[in-house]
Amino acid sequence: MGKVLIIGAGGVGTVVAHKVAQNPDVFTDIMIASRTKQKCDAVVKAIGNPAIQTAQVDADNVDELVALFNSFRPDIVINVALPYQDLTIMEACLKTGVNYLDTANYEPKDVAHFEYSWQWAYKKRFEDAGLTAILGCGFDPGVSGVYTAYAAKHHFDEIQYLDIVDCNAGNHHKAFATNFNPEINIREITQNGRYYENGQWVTTKPLEIHKALTYPNIGPRDSYLLYHEELESLVKNFPTIKRARFWMTFGQEYLTHLRVIQNIGMARIDEVEYNGMKIVPLQFLKAVLPDPQDLGENYDGETSIGCRIRGLKDGKEHTYYIYNNCSHQAAYKETGMQGVSYTTGVPAMIGAMMFLKGLWKRPGVWNVEEFDPDPFMEQLNKQGLPWHEVMDGDLEL
Numbered sequence: 001m002g003k004v005l006i007i008g009a010g011g012v013g014t015v016v017a018h019k020v021a022q023n024p025d026v027f028t029d030i031m032i033a034s035r036t037k038q039k040c041d042a043v044v045k046a047i048g049n050p051a052i053q054t055a056q057v058d059a060d061n062v063d064e065l066v067a068l069f070n071s072f073r074p075d076i077v078i079n080v081a082l083p084y085q086d087l088t089i090m091e092a093c094l095k096t097g098v099n100y101l102d103t104a105n106y107e108p109k110d111v112a113h114f115e116y117s118w119q120w121a122y123k124k125r126f127e128d129a130g131l132t133a134i135l136g137c138g139f140d141p142g143v144s145g146v147y148t149a150y151a152a153k154h155h156f157d158e159i160q161y162l163d164i165v166d167c168n169a170g171n172h173h174k175a176f177a178t179n180f181n182p183e184i185n186i187r188e189i190t191q192n193g194r195y196y197e198n199g200q201w202v203t204t205k206p207l208e209i210h211k212a213l214t215y216p217n218i219g220p221r222d223s224y225l226l227y228h229e230e231l232e233s234l235v236k237n238f239p240t241i242k243r244a245r246f247w248m249t250f251g252q253e254y255l256t257h258l259r260v261i262q263n264i265g266m267a268r269i270d271e272v273e274y275n276g277m278k279i280v281p282l283q284f285l286k287a288v289l290p291d292p293q294d295l296g297e298n299y300d301g302e303t304s305i306g307c308r309i310r311g312l313k314d315g316k317e318h319t320y321y322i323y324n325n326c327s328h329q330a331a332y333k334e335t336g337m338q339g340v341s342y343t344t345g346v347p348a349m350i351g352a353m354m355f356l357k358g359l360w361k362r363p364g365v366w367n368v369e370e371f372d373p374d375p376f377m378e379q380l381n382k383q384g385l386p387w388h389e390v391m392d393g394d395l396e397l
Contacts, residue, residue, distance in 0.1 A: 001026045002356035005072055005098075007059055007089060008080035009034035010181065011293045011337045012103065012138070014043050015345025016078055018335040019383060021047050026353050031072050033057040034081075046336055059085040065092035074098055076352050080345070083184060084109045090122055090133065099131050101351050103138030103344055104184075105229045112187040112269060114229045116367075123365040133365040137351035138344035139305055139324075140166055140246070141230035143385070145369035146347075146376050147307040147322045148234055153373060155320050155391075158240040161310040163397045164230070165223060167215040167249040170301035170328045170339060176257040177290040179340035183282050189258065190267050194227035195245040196235045207255070213247065213396050215304040216388070217325055223247040233367040240311070245397075261285065292341065296332035303328070303339045308395040321390040324380070334384065343385065350379045 004027050006016050013032065020027045032040040033055040040054035057068050059081045069077070069092055079089045079102040086106035093100045106118045119135055126133045136142055144164045152159055168179060178185040193204035209225040228246035235241050250258075261267050268281040306323025324343070331342035351368065354360035360371040368376075380387055 001028055002075040003027075003029040003073065004031075004076055004078060004352055004356075005069070005074035006030070006032045006078045006080065007034070007057065007085075008082075009036070009039035009043050010080070011341030012345045012348070013080045014046070014293065015331075015335045015337050015341050016080055016348050017043050017052070018047055019346055019349040020078075020352070021049050021052065023349070023353065026356050029053075029074075031055060031074065033068060035059070060088055062088050062091050062095070065089060066095050069093070069096040069098050076101060076355050078348050078352050079103070080348060082181065083107045087118060090119065093131065093133070094122075094125055094129055097129065097131065099355060100126075100133040101137050101348065101355065102135060103142060103348050105136060105141070107187075110269070112191050114188070114191075114227065116229065116232055120365060127364045130363045132355060132361050132363060134351050134355065134360060134371075135365060135367050136230060136233070137348050137368050139347055139385075140164055140228060141233075142344070142347045142351070142368055143324070143380065144305070144307055145230050145234060145367060146373045147387070148238065148309070149369040149371075150373040150377055151307065151309050151320055151322065152238060155318070156309070156311040156313050159238050159309055159311040160240060160242045161397075162234065162238075162241055162244040163308040163395065164228065164246045165213055165215070165304075165306055165308060165323075166247065167213075167218060167221050167223070167304040168301075168340060169215065169218040169221060169249070170299050170303065172290075172295040172299045172338070174290050174295070176254065177292070177295060179292055179295070179338065181292065182286040182289045186258070186261070186267055186282060186285075187269065189226065189250075190262060191227065193225045194231075195225060195243070196231055196241070197243045207250075211396075213249075215249075216323060217302065218304055221249040222252075223249050230367075234369060237367065237369050293337065296328065296336060296338040296341075299328035299332060299338045301328055302326055303343060305343065308397055310395060319392050319395050321393055321395060322387055324385045324387050326385060331384075346383050346385050347380070350376055350383060353379060
């Protein structure tokens with residue numbers, strides 16, 4: 001049905017490649033490209049499909065991307081590289097007539113700042129080129145937006161309160177490790193929190209607001225309010241929302257390590273001079289921390305991610321909780337990666353599938369909640385991320 005190019009061979013890229021290879025009726029030709037070709041070759045070897053092609057590319061370099069796209073001629077690029085590289089890949093797509101999908105919004109390298117404005121600015125250019133760009137098609141952002149769209153379509157006339165809740169109750173048996181790229185992870189968590197209420201954004205100190213929430217099959221966990229990019233698009237696309245928040249769980253040991261890392265300056269993203277060289281402390285820290293790709297084998301427990309929604313249907317107030325629980329060990333047995341990579345990689349594949357099937361194909365730049373959620377939701381159940389619903393339960397929020 002279509003040719004797909006996956007950019008990025010980290011944990012998420014590995015999961016995307018496995019899942020794409022499992023659906024050969026949709027993905028007829030596959031290429032994996034990364035800065036390090038050996039990583040791509042290792043993924044192909046693990047999948048056991050020698051028909052998958054690999055390539056070396058610097059995703060910061062538009063000319064290199066253009067040459068690769070012109071050589072392979074993909075129908076869609078799945079960008080699971082770094083968020084800093086979203087715009088160069090989008091530029092290359094426009095220059096070569098290729099459709100685009102990513103899992104995280106662009107952020108500049110020199111400041112930890114998350115917003116969609118840079119990518120939304122490409123909307124007319126993609127429209128004029130007749131190309132589709134699908135933004136934020138991981139789990140959160142991604143499935144969280146599809147869940148919200150599904151709730152709006154089937155269960156509510158008016159969504160008023162939205163809380164996205166993300167719990168990782170797994171144990172990787174390391175003193176300190178991050179579940180995805182350490183540089184991106186630490187930048188995200190150490191920023192001010194932010195939530196939407198009554199038409200405006202409210203800023204909080206980092207991890208200032210927290211409370212215990214109960215997660216299915218897991219129990220109560222301390223959950224902290226963060227800013228997360230999908231809030232920006234969801235309140236735009238569902239204007240009846242009065243309040244939207246994002247919560248994530250952290251253990252005390254993790255937070256203690258994080259506090260020390262900040263206090264000693266290792267979370268800095270500006271350059272410092274060391275032995276006559278310029279280094280970024282956070283990038284150096286990334287080099288010495290465990291690689292998220294290597295956590296899977298000894299990872300037990302599960303994740304639980306979902307949306308807790310309150311709103312009106314036929315004039316009456318209702319609550320709705322939709323969620324997925326994902327086993328780290330089940331994810332590892334299938335793809336060699338832990339559950340956090342799995343929950344991001346599977347939706348990215350499904351989004352590309354939706355495009356190639358013509359179900360999510362519309363010139364312009366779009367967030368996932370702007371498409372029909374139903375076929376995506378159907379595939380979540382088939383592709384390893386089954387969802388569950390609780391109607392009119394206690395949301396705790």
